[in-house]
Amino acid sequence: MTQHRRGPVVGMLAVVAVALTACAGLPTTGDVTVGLAREDVGLPPDISQIAAEPLEGASPEQIVEGFLDAALTPTDGWQIAREFLSPELAETWRPSAGVTIDEGAAGREFNAEVVGEVDTAEKGDVRVLLDQIARVDEDGAYTELSGDESVASFQVARNGNGEWRITAAADGIVLDAEAFTQVFRKYSLQFYDQTWTRLVADVRWLPRRPQIATTLTQSLLEGAPSDWLAPAVRSAFPSDVSLVRDAVPISEDKVATVELTPSALSLEATQLARMRTQLEETLRSAGVSEVRLTVNGSDLNAGQAAIQSAVPEPGSVVLTDSQFGTYLGDEITPYAGISEGILKLAPSVVAVDMAVDNQRAAVQLDTGAVWTVADGRVDQLDARAGLLKPSMDPYGYTWTVPSSAPQALVAWEPNVTQVDVANAFSEASSISQLRVGPDGVRVAAVATVGGQRWIISAAIVRDENQVPVELGPTQMLAQLDGEALALSWVGDDSLSVLVNSDNSPAVLRQDVGGPGASAAAPEGAQMLSGGRMATSVRILNAEGVLFAQRGTTWQTGRADVLVLGTHAGQ
Incomplete structure (x- = not known):
């Protein structure tokens, strides 16, 4: 048996800008033969790495090592990687089956066993020990793992030329964390909430390839929402409608023509409009500005569905000794019917969350109790011990939960009616942060699960009147090493977490369904508040200084802030 950790890369890896024209990439399902050249829709070319081909006389470990390195080059369906395989395996190996993501290529440990003497052996086995940190399934869904070691096993044999080749290997590829974002890119499939008025992002990671518009369309029409989101979202596309062929051509003016099966002819105008809008929003990240739905070449003349647009960036919510309101520029603008009431409570206010329409505020006092302020009224909502900061949702509900009882989650109606939310965070033993997302469909939290601190999320299931009923399954997003001081949404599919580890504060930008940085x-x-973009994030320090991120530095603002509040959906 031979054993070694990864040494120098077999051959050279050259970084090149790939001219994305008609060359084929890797289909995630089926055989994609026609698609969109990324340069045709105004997107910058991707940067790919060209892996080395097998070297003459390479050992079994070197062949396996070269095969893993070749995962960096997805061109022509990972053709270079297939050269490390026997002809039989090269025909059946499915790289699109998933991605194993490990900590780093340098930490891989190779162990080889051959039958007989090394120089004369004809067959052998190679095992690679990996520090796996995440995986991506065949549908592109990303799941972070707790960093357990895993083993990738390979069988090797000499070919007719006496060269070692892999004869048995699992489907899928292995990439280290740094290489993963070079080979794969984040996209968001869009699904409707239960009201058909909001679109919810379902993040997927797909290979960087020219035919991405086709792949996204296939994923939306033929796939399904992620399991954790499925209880609260739906698609406008019926199951009997699909693409006629594996191609979504894009015109020079960025219009995608989507040829559907004849069953689409029987659909009503409302459903067609929802289908077009759902697909149009999904394809925006592929550079598409408009979608035309056709059957047999004839335009279905689908309209556009009315959906809730993103709330304009409202500015920061701040409380000082003498003012409470929106801080924008150099001014603090008060909230009518709210600011006066909060200022009366100012010495004891520790947290404030403003409603989307700025007509109501949820306030936590230093006693831990949560109150609402609206129209000059101050009403107590919740006085349970150990409550987290309140979080309001787009429907006007205020969410509260005790840190020691994650399952005791409550949503309060504006009229101070208590609604118990069932099936809340059943795996968690404690919870330290809670924020409802901007769509009212997802809730994010920081909780202790299995003795480990995790960022988690779940779907909010509502009834026909949008009353929260229960939470769906918990989705584990990322494990935290330190204490989470604050949590906020940034845009539709990311979170910002203020983490304190060994008295060193850091801001973690975490994709909801992807890696973090x-x-x-x-x-x-x-304290921290989010917003529509990363540049909207604000931080308050212990001295009352407000900071805004500018590039890689933090710019100081006001220095008299007592509380940095948030808006619903942040």
């Missing part, structure tokens, strides 16, 4: 936070950071 950390950056240093200002010293003494205590």
Whole structure:
């Protein structure tokens, strides 16, 4: 048996800008033969790495190592990777079956066993020990793991030329965390909420390839929402409607023509409009500005569905000794019917969340109790011990939960009626942060699960009157090493988490269905608010100084802020 950790890369990896014209990429399902050249829709060319082909005389470990390295080059269906395989396996191997993501290629440990003497052996086995941190399934759904070691097993044999080739391997590819985002890109399939008025992002990771518009269309029409989102969302596309062929041509003016099966002819105008809007929003990240639905070449003249648009960036919610309101520019603008009431409570206010329409505020006092302020009225909602900061949703509900009882989640109606939310975070033993998303369909939290601190999410299931009924299954997003001081939404599919680890504050930008990235936070950071973009994130430190991120640095603003509040959906 031979054993070694990864050494120098077999051959050279050259970084090149790939000219994305008519060359084929890897289909995630089926045989895609025609698609969109990315340059035709004004997107920048992707940067790919060209892996080395097998070297003459390479050992079994080197062949397996070269095969893993070749996952960096998805061109022509990972053709270079197939050269490390026997002809029989090369025909059946499915790289699109999924991705194993490990900590780093340098940490891989290779163990080889051959039958007989090394120089004369004809067959053998190679095992690779990986520090796996995440996986992506065949549908592109990303799941973070707790960092357990895993083993990838390969069988090898000499070919007719005496060269070692892989004869048995699992479907899928292996990439380290850094290489993953070079080979794959984040896209969002869009699904409707139960009211058909809001679109909800379902993040998927797909190979960077020219035919991505075709792949996204196939995923939307033929696939399904992620399991954790499925209880609260739906698609406008019926199951008997599909693409006629595996191609979505794009015109020079960025219009995608989507040829559907004849069953679409029987659909009503409302459903066709919803289908077009859902697909149009899904394809925007592929550079598409408009979608035309056709049957047998004839335009179905689908309209556009009315959906809730993103709330304009409202500015920061701040409380000082003498003012409460929206901080924009150099001014604090008060909220009618709210600011006066909150200022009366100012010395004891520790958290404020404003409703979407700025007509109501949820306030937590230093006693831990949660109150609402609206139209000059102040009403107590919840006085349970150990409550987290309140979170309002787009429908006007205020969500509260005790830190020691994640399952005791409550949503309060504006009239102070209590609604118990069933099936809340059943796996969690405690919870430290809670924020309802901008669509009112997803809720994010930081909770302790299995003795580990995790960022988690779940879908909110509502009845026909939009009353929250229960939460769907818990989705584990990312494990945290330190204490979460604050949590906020950034855009539709990302979170910002203020983390304190060994007295070193950091801001973690975490995709809801993808990897995260950390950056240093200002010293003494205590509060955080999000917004539509990463540049909207604000941080308040212990001295009352407000910070805004500008590139890689934090710019100081006001220095007299007592509380940095949030808006519903942040």
